[in-house]
Amino acid sequence: MIFLKTPLSSILGIGPKFVSKLKKLGVETVKDLLWHFPTRYEDFSQIYKIADLIPKQQATVQGIIKKISGRRAWHRRLYIVEAFIKDSSGSIKAVWFNQPYIKNILQVGRLANFSGKVVDSDEPYLSNPIYELVNKYENWETKHTARIVPIYSETKGLTSKGLRYLIKPLLEETQKIPEVLPLEILKKQCLPEINKALKNIHFPHNLSEALLAKKRFAFEDLFLLQLSNLKQRLKLAREKAPAIDINLPELKKLIGQLPFELTPSQKKSLWEIIQDLNKPRPMNRLLQGDVGSGKTIIAAIAALRTAEAGCQTAFMAPTEILASQHYQTLIKFFPKFEKGLALLTGSEAKVYYGKGLETEMKKSELYKKISVQKIAIIIGTHALIQKTVRFPKLALVIVDEQHRFGVSQRASLIRRSTQTNTQINADYTKTQTTTENFLFKDLTYKIRGAIFEVSNKIGLGLKENIYSKALIIEFKKRNINFTTEKSISINYNNENIGTYRPDFIIDNKVILEIKALPFIGKIEEKQIWSYLKGSDYKLALLVNFGSKELNIKRIIHDKSYVNLRESGSSLRESALILPHFLSMSATPIPRTLNLTIFGDLDLSLITELPKNRKPIITKIVAPENREKAYQFIRDQIKKGRQAFVICPRIEPTQTKTDYTQTKTEIPYESVLSPRKSMLLWETKAVKTEYEKLSKKIFPDLKVAMLHGKMKPKEKEKTMSAFAKTAKEKDKNKRIDILVSTSVVEVGVDVSNATIMMIEGTERFGLAQLYQFRGRVGRGEHQSYCLLFTDSAAKTTQQRLKSIVEAKNGFELAEKDLKIRGPGEFFGEAQTGLPDLAMKALQNPELVKAAREAAREMLRSDPALEKHPLLSEQLIRFQTQIHFE
Missing domain, CATH: 2.40.50.140 (Nucleic acid-binding proteins)
Known part of the structure; x- marks a missing residue:
């Protein structure tokens, strides 16, 4: 079998x-x-x-x-x-x-x-x-x-x-697969059970059978995703967070300092955030708004209110340029803030103390100031998640463009406050908190992921030492700390009565015992429980690679944990104090994807742009009109404006189609005589465009180059010079045209830049193109976006037409979802979500049905104790998905 x-x-x-x-x-x-x-x-x-x-x-x-x-x-x-x-x-x-x-x-x-x-x-x-x-x-x-x-x-x-040759016999010879979806759900959704669905998805008798089988597997993934999101919501509802006082007079005073009036949706979003901060449970909110809609100001006000309450805010941006820009924005609009505003990136560390006082310092000095609560707002990049950065009173975490950070990076920043024994909310009674609460749930997820991977790769029925050796390799690959050499003292009445040497000790927190028996019973469980009882360890995982199935038993000996499970109030009293979480995004995401991908987040939308903002004129430029476009750019620069030129690559590359290596359909007549030429084209690259524009097209203008391979200080210097050009009197220090890769996609604000010229538009996603366009149109002057493409493909032209016609990012996102599918926003490689589920995100009815089924399931069985197969499948699924 x-x-x-x-x-x-x-x-x-x-x-x-x-x-x-x-x-x-x-x-x-x-x-x-x-x-x-x-x-x-x-x-x-x-x-x-x-x-x-x-x-x-x-x-x-x-x-x-x-x-x-x-x-x-x-x-x-x-x-x-x-x-x-x-x-x-x-x-x-x-x-x-x-x-x-x-x-x-x-x-x-x-x-x-x-x-x-x-x-x-x-x-x-x-x-x-x-x-x-x-x-x-x-x-x-x-x-x-x-x-x-x-x-x-x-x-x-x-x-x-070849694949059909392999799959056909395996379908007939593989052991019957147990169904993870409850029968009542399959019946209600009119879906086939898993074995029938597998046969029909590979070898259907008609297309209806194939489509129904695809629907069944897509529904399963959507259902698991919704279960994961809803369970996360339930978990957060039980957690504690510092309650930040609303203090309306102070809030109005902050808003009154701004030189402009907030838009209605800015006010609504800010109020939703402030109300969440006032609650004693963690906010988990996504602030989504169009490019240039004013999200940073809303996040800044939330951070300032948190600081006034005596707590800290960590504000993480994906690039040094953007982190620096957020830092400058807060100084510009709130120059009187005196509780300490810091910038921490890979290349610099500095602090603003208010009233124009700013100083650069060593990173070690800044770490110390943060750790003793001398800094209230810390803005930075990945540098914020270093172990050397400690936040004694972290109450708010703000992440800009959350999908650009890995899950582990975001979690690490949130945990920065839970790794100390200091109570972060001044209004709470002082109680010691530790990372052991919930008995290392994150760690056990990692361990289970490694165990499932080993089981999947080498199968069942082998010897214990084989699995132990495989787990050593897998733990190292996943950076899971472990030892196999440590013996544990067993104590009785505070006296040592012996030692116990487990197969693994993970991170000096979790004992892992490996078995390869036909089955495991109460004797093995009791033995490990007894070892735990006589030691300082609280949690063990007993893993049996049985001949027929993998079994993982979670064994606990911890009175406080037992009490937590028995009493909801005790859980709330003993839970970690977590910071509030606010994610910001200008990436236009359709509502269906928002509800599914970010289903664990509450949503605040900024739906309009600030007053007096002129719409950006967008044109698709035909190749024969390129010279006219160059002349238009020259005319605009003569008026004192600046321009971006975006290219898909840093270095030039050539791609050719060699028909001699293909088995696919080619024109039969074309192989009877030599072809005049093979297809050959060049992708637009920053370095070659920079050379062309600076030496041939605009030799009299100052052209600069920006790309990801430059050193951080070089990038910062170039971007800073470009941003300051409008006020720069020295012509040698001005930059008229900036040739760049997608490094300027997110957040860069140069109000004097009025032209965005994008080369090779077919090589960018529609959401990216929209982000590029948003880099202009931020000042008082009329702005323009010029789109160039060498592709005559119908889909490319349709997409570019969508960006020309779209009134806002949300409308554009819906159009792009119809044209290209969800992969434009979150591809399988980026999320771990299987391809069928990604495509199913375009089906609002299926998403809704999966969400309702998940809600119903958690109402009747919150811990999934009545559905063990589903529970195990959910754990596997959670180790697979990662919306980064």
């Missing part, structure tokens, strides 16, 4: 070459392969007579092979195989490129099916058809032709046909 966790390398018939090719697709176990779902289907279910074929049609024909031959074309590396197929109505030629082995497989006189595209030519032919020999005398089902045929994501040397 074959199991899901069985490595493909141990299955008869799957050789080392196949295994190495499958690894390139991320496929190593039976489960990986069965969950390698088709990306699309070809409908070859109807067999046509050759005489009835229509050009450009995808069709299947069945006929006798009358002739087959192979030859080299004009290019000696291009090999063509041609076969002539005949049925009762006529004959047709089939053509394959660079597949010489076909000549040895298809034999003259054999009956076979051929499925492919009919190419319109003087003499129509089948281009690169799938073929399958037919045996009419057996009860035989086709895999590749005369049916709905699955097409998969492929890799070099491994085609969809």
Whole structure:
């Protein structure tokens, strides 16, 4: 019997070459392969007579092979195989490129099916058809032709046909898979159970079966995602946070210092945030607003109110340029703030004390000032999450563009306040808090993730020492601290009565025992519980790699934890004091994705721009009008304005299509004589554009370059000079045009810049293009965005037209979701969310159904104790997803 966790390398018939090719697709176990779902289907279910074929049609024909031959074309590396197929109505030629082995497989006189595209030519032919020999005398089902045929994501040397050969027998021989979704949910949603769905997603009898199977797997992932979000909300509702006094007179005083009036949605968002800060449980809110809508000011006011309450704020930005800009914004609008405003990045550390007093200092000095609460607001980059940075009274964490930070980075910043024994809320009674609360839940998730990975890769039924060695490798890979050498003292009445040496001690907090028994019972659990009782350790994980299933038992000996579970009030009293969390984002995200991806966050929207802001005029510029665009830029600079030029790459690169290496469809006639040229194009690059613009197009203007490979101080100097150009009297220090990569995508504010010229727009996501456009239009002058593309593709033109017509980022996001799908915002590689679920995010009804099912489940079974398989699947899912 074959199991899901069985490595493909141990299955008869799957050789080392196949295994190495499958690894390139991320496929190593039976489960990986069965969950390698088709990306699309070809409908070859109807067999046509050759005489009835229509050009450009995808069709299947069945006929006798009358002739087959192979030859080299004009290019000696291009090999063509041609076969002539005949049925009762006529004959047709089939053509394959660079597949010489076909000549040895298809034999003259054999009956076979051929499925492919009919190419319109003087003499129509089948281009690169799938073929399958037919045996009419057996009860035989086709895999590749005369049916709905699955097409998969492929890799070099491994085609969809090869994958079908592997998957078909595995579906029949693999042990029946237990269903994780409750039966009542499947019934209510009219979805097939998992084994039927697996068969139908790979080899459906019709397209309806395939679509329903896809829906079932998409629903499962959406359901797990919603369960995860809702459980996080429930957990936060039980946590404690410092309650920041609203103090309306002080709040109005702060707002009154601004030289402009807040927009209605700014006021609404600010009030939502202030109300959340006033509650004794952690705020978990996303502040979303259009580019230039004034999110930073709202976050700044929240930070200032937190400071007035005697607490600290950590404000993290994704780049040094943006962190510095936020720092300058707070100084500009609140120059009288005297409680300490610091900037901490990889390259600098400085503090503003109010009334124009600012000083640079060593980082070690700044760390000390933060640790003794001399600094109320700390703005920085990843530098804020160093272990040397300690916040004794961290009450608010603000993260700008949260999806640009890893989950571990955000969590690390939030935990900075929970790693001390100081109570951060001055209004609370002083009680000692430690990171051991909730018994290392984050750590156990990491451990479980490593255990599941080992189980998936090497399967079950091996010896204990094999699993121990594999876990050592996996722990090292995941940076999980462990030891296998430590013995624990067992005490009785404060006297040592012996020692106990577990298989692993993780992070000096969790004991891990490994077994490989047919099953584990109460004896093994009691033994470990007794060891815990006589030691200073509180938690152990007992893991059994059984012959049939993996089992993980959580064993606890901690009176305070037992009391916490028995009393909700005790839980609230003993829980960690966590800071409030505010995420800011200008990335336009459709409502459906917001509710799903950020379902654990409350949402505040800033929906309008400040008054007197002129709309940006956006134009798609045809290649023949490039010189006119350059002249327009020159005219604007003569008026004292500045321009951005954005390129997709730093270094130039060349990409060419070499037809001699392809097996895909190419024009048959084109291989009969040499092509005049191969396709060759160059991606626009910062360095080459900088050379061209500075020396050939604008030799009389000051052109500068900015990209990610420059040193932080170089970038800072360039960006600072560009931002100060409007006030700079020395012409040598001015920058008229800045040629840059996407490093300027987020947050950079230069009010005098009025032109955004974007090269290679087809290589950027629509959300990115919108962010670029938002770098201009921040001053009093009319601004322009010029879009250049070498692509004539319909989708590209449609996307660019959307950005020209869109009134705001949210409208644009909805259009982009329809055009390109959710991957534009959060791709599978970025989130860990499977592809089917990503596509399902476009279906509001399915998202809503998954959310309702998750709510219903948690109402009836909050801890999922009645659904152990679902609980285990949720843990696996949570180790997989990461919205970064």
